[in-house]
Amino acid sequence: MTRPSEVTRDRIMKAAERLFADKGYDGTSIRAIVAKARVNQAAINYHFGGKDGLYREVLRAAFRGMTEDQLAHAEDMKTLSREEALAAFIRRQLRPLMARDESSRHMRLFNWETVRPTPVLRALVAEEAAPFMNMAADLAHRFLPDADRRTLTVASVWLIGQCSIFLRNRERLAEPPVGLEMDDAMVEWIAQVVSRWLVAGLGAASSDAA
């Protein structure tokens, strides 16, 4: 576990996860990673076979972690009303705006993929993202019990995409002409408002389903 080689591997993963989450794949250079991790430049190629391999590994770990998060919350979700469950779902999506912990980084990594798919890893993403998709699909199903598969699919994708504009534009939204300072209170409030709109939207749809 704490073999010397494992620690550099770990240092690289940690540094890479942070940088990829903040700047995305293209925005992160090998040299930036090794500087942050304080390891030699060739170490990435030695341990991961290249930048792609490292990214694959980081993304895989992030998805695993995120899936665990989701599964852990999935139990709570069942005890919540569908409205509360949806609100929790949205709040978790917006959480990276305030928190800088591990699961927030995972969420931001995932968000890069939803918004700017990395050419390298379609297969992995498709595979690992499935549990997350199911989560959203279950949620949608609670609001649209009579909907067909296609409707549920679109609803899931739509729910997952709800918050990316806020995540990707934190700094810009703070400036004119928008002027939304993203402090904790604001994020919490946005989560509430958006949740309310979504609940009302999907909730109404369930009653007048065709």
Place this chain on the structure above:
Amino acid sequence: MTRPSEVTRDRIMKAAERLFADKGYDGTSIRAIVAKARVNQAAINYHFGGKDGLYREVLRAAFRGMTEDQLAHAEDMKTLSREEALAAFIRRQLRPLMARDESSRHMRLFNWETVRPTPVLRALVAEEAAPFMNMAADLAHRFLPDADRRTLTVASVWLIGQCSIFLRNRERLAEPPVGLEMDDAMVEWIAQVVSRWLVAGLGAASSDAA
């Protein structure tokens, strides 16, 4: 107008607009542009002062065009019910999925900026995007007449971000595990469904506003 120098300028703009719309700023290289436009590589620097200058010009033109589109539709919007207006707004956002005409390219360019802000041009974007923001704000206001400024702002941003996940992931969504083939009928149908959810969501909120 048809001075020889103008034609190469125009060829460059045309090619660049297409490539930037498809691949974004970082994904598009000078060499790709000049190959498509069939002009010399130095022409971009000569006519636009560099890649940044060219992008600024393309983006400015695209925003101008898009603003015109929006203003043109703004009149129609007033004659429509708020529900129909919202549906039209969403349909225009999704239009780039089916059409490959000029205004679709403008919309896709704008979408790149909402989703992955270019460091170069914050000022321009903030300035030129204002009319589009106002459009969304007006729309939100019709559903939330009693809402405060902050709520309207969030609602506008939220509306603008609704469709980016569909625009940016056309190819991926077509594959498993999602499997949404984006033909014209599908796009039209998605526009309808999403519009209905939004209408119901914002419509309900107006009645129980705090």
Place this chain on the structure above:
DNA sequence: TGGGAATTCAAACCAGCGTTTGAAAAACGC
């Protein structure tokens, strides 16, 4: 403890990028 494998390291390599250069060609005004 000795020897082979695993790991680190500084340095270089190579490809692609945006940009610059300086001369050749074309266009323009008189």
Place this chain on the structure above:
DNA sequence: GCGTTTTTCAAACGCTGGTTTGAATTCCCA
């Protein structure tokens, strides 16, 4: 038509990516 300006062009420059190299070092186990 001529001299000047504008515009094109092929080539190269400098820089930053990711990757490779080969020797030096460290680790690990017989």
